[in-house]
Amino acid sequence: MTPEMLDRIGAYVWALDYGSALVFALTGALVASRAQLDIIGFIFMASLTAVGGGTVRDLVLGRDPVFWVAQPELILIAAGAAFLVYWTAHLLESRYRWLLWLDAIALAVAVPAGIGVAMAGGFGPVIIVIAGVITGTMGGLMRDVVGNEVPLVLKGSELYLTCAFGGAVVALMLAWLGLPRALALTGGGGAVFLLRAGTLIWGWSLPVYKPRPPRMRG
Template identity: 60%
Template sequence: MTIIAMLDYAAVLVFALTGALVASRAQLDIIGFSFLAILTGVGGGTLRDLLLDRHPVFWMDDLTYLGVAVTAAFVVFFTAHLLESRYAAILWLDAAALAFAVAAGARIAAAQGESAVIVLVMGVVTGCLGGLMRDVVANEVPLVLKRGELYVTCAVAGAGVFALAPLVGLGEMATVLASGALTFGLRAGSLGFGWRLPVYRSRPPRA
């Protein structure tokens, strides 16, 4: 199995778990669980493949990805009640999924010989879009828009590792590990230690 495939499988699995957990908070049926798990699991990667003109889209070429997402939905459907805090589980699983997905998206764009800017954008798209779709469909405030929290910033930093790797001669596996570690580390710091970016504060207009 290639590095790209492993990253995609990991991202689909963990993002699907978060989608199913969101479905549990909304008290949906098993079809709703499966729908949100699939949407979250493959949403970002689907847009990535369409933008990069990769045919067929990754999950259409290998239906195992859908099987992974549906399996995650069933597991969560029968076990979500065992979690003390499903929201906390969503946040931390989402952080892990973000790390996998950003590395997957950036790696694919880099492997196609795209420019550093496109590598950066594809990492962010793959990492952020699935979770954004999940939260919008479930009528929750998207994690990517939580005020001041590091989220898209984490994706940009992780994808930036791939954009800069050719300049510093970083090997493929080292780049994947560094990207994932940086993405997850920044997100974990935001969740665990309250790391934030400055936010806009409105001021009265000048007289």
């Protein structure tokens, strides 16, 4: 792979990080509106959601510094998203519905961003998939826990982790088949969004564990 190709891929992953940070920030601010926080609370929730997943990813992969320390403008983007939602959230008919769809978009962007970072670091398939899942899910998990919401990642009916994992595997397989890395990442992100959209529109789900009473031994 030539230096020019590496530069293009790096720019693509950089754009994915920025895109996921922006959309995740909007979801964090929507949760802040549901919790009726002040503007500082909005900024905190937006920033936490925007960079939470990427921060955990970078710490796990040993990247120094983590991405938003090297690119502090991401916090300004999150703050801008917080101000936007602070002044417009009351115009939305269903903030939770907006939250779900924006979160689906953010998940579809963040998972390939994490995969691209791990690929660029030369990690193996297992770590690449884990990096994608972490980047896509941890920010939303932090958002929901701090915002006193039931975390989407823990709702079996939402297929949240399944969507992130499935998209990461698709991206990895496309790269293994020889597709250019940018196309493989795009395909993985598309798979994430299609799976998530299926859960929101058609109620796709997987069987969940149901405990059974212990058998009586005679």
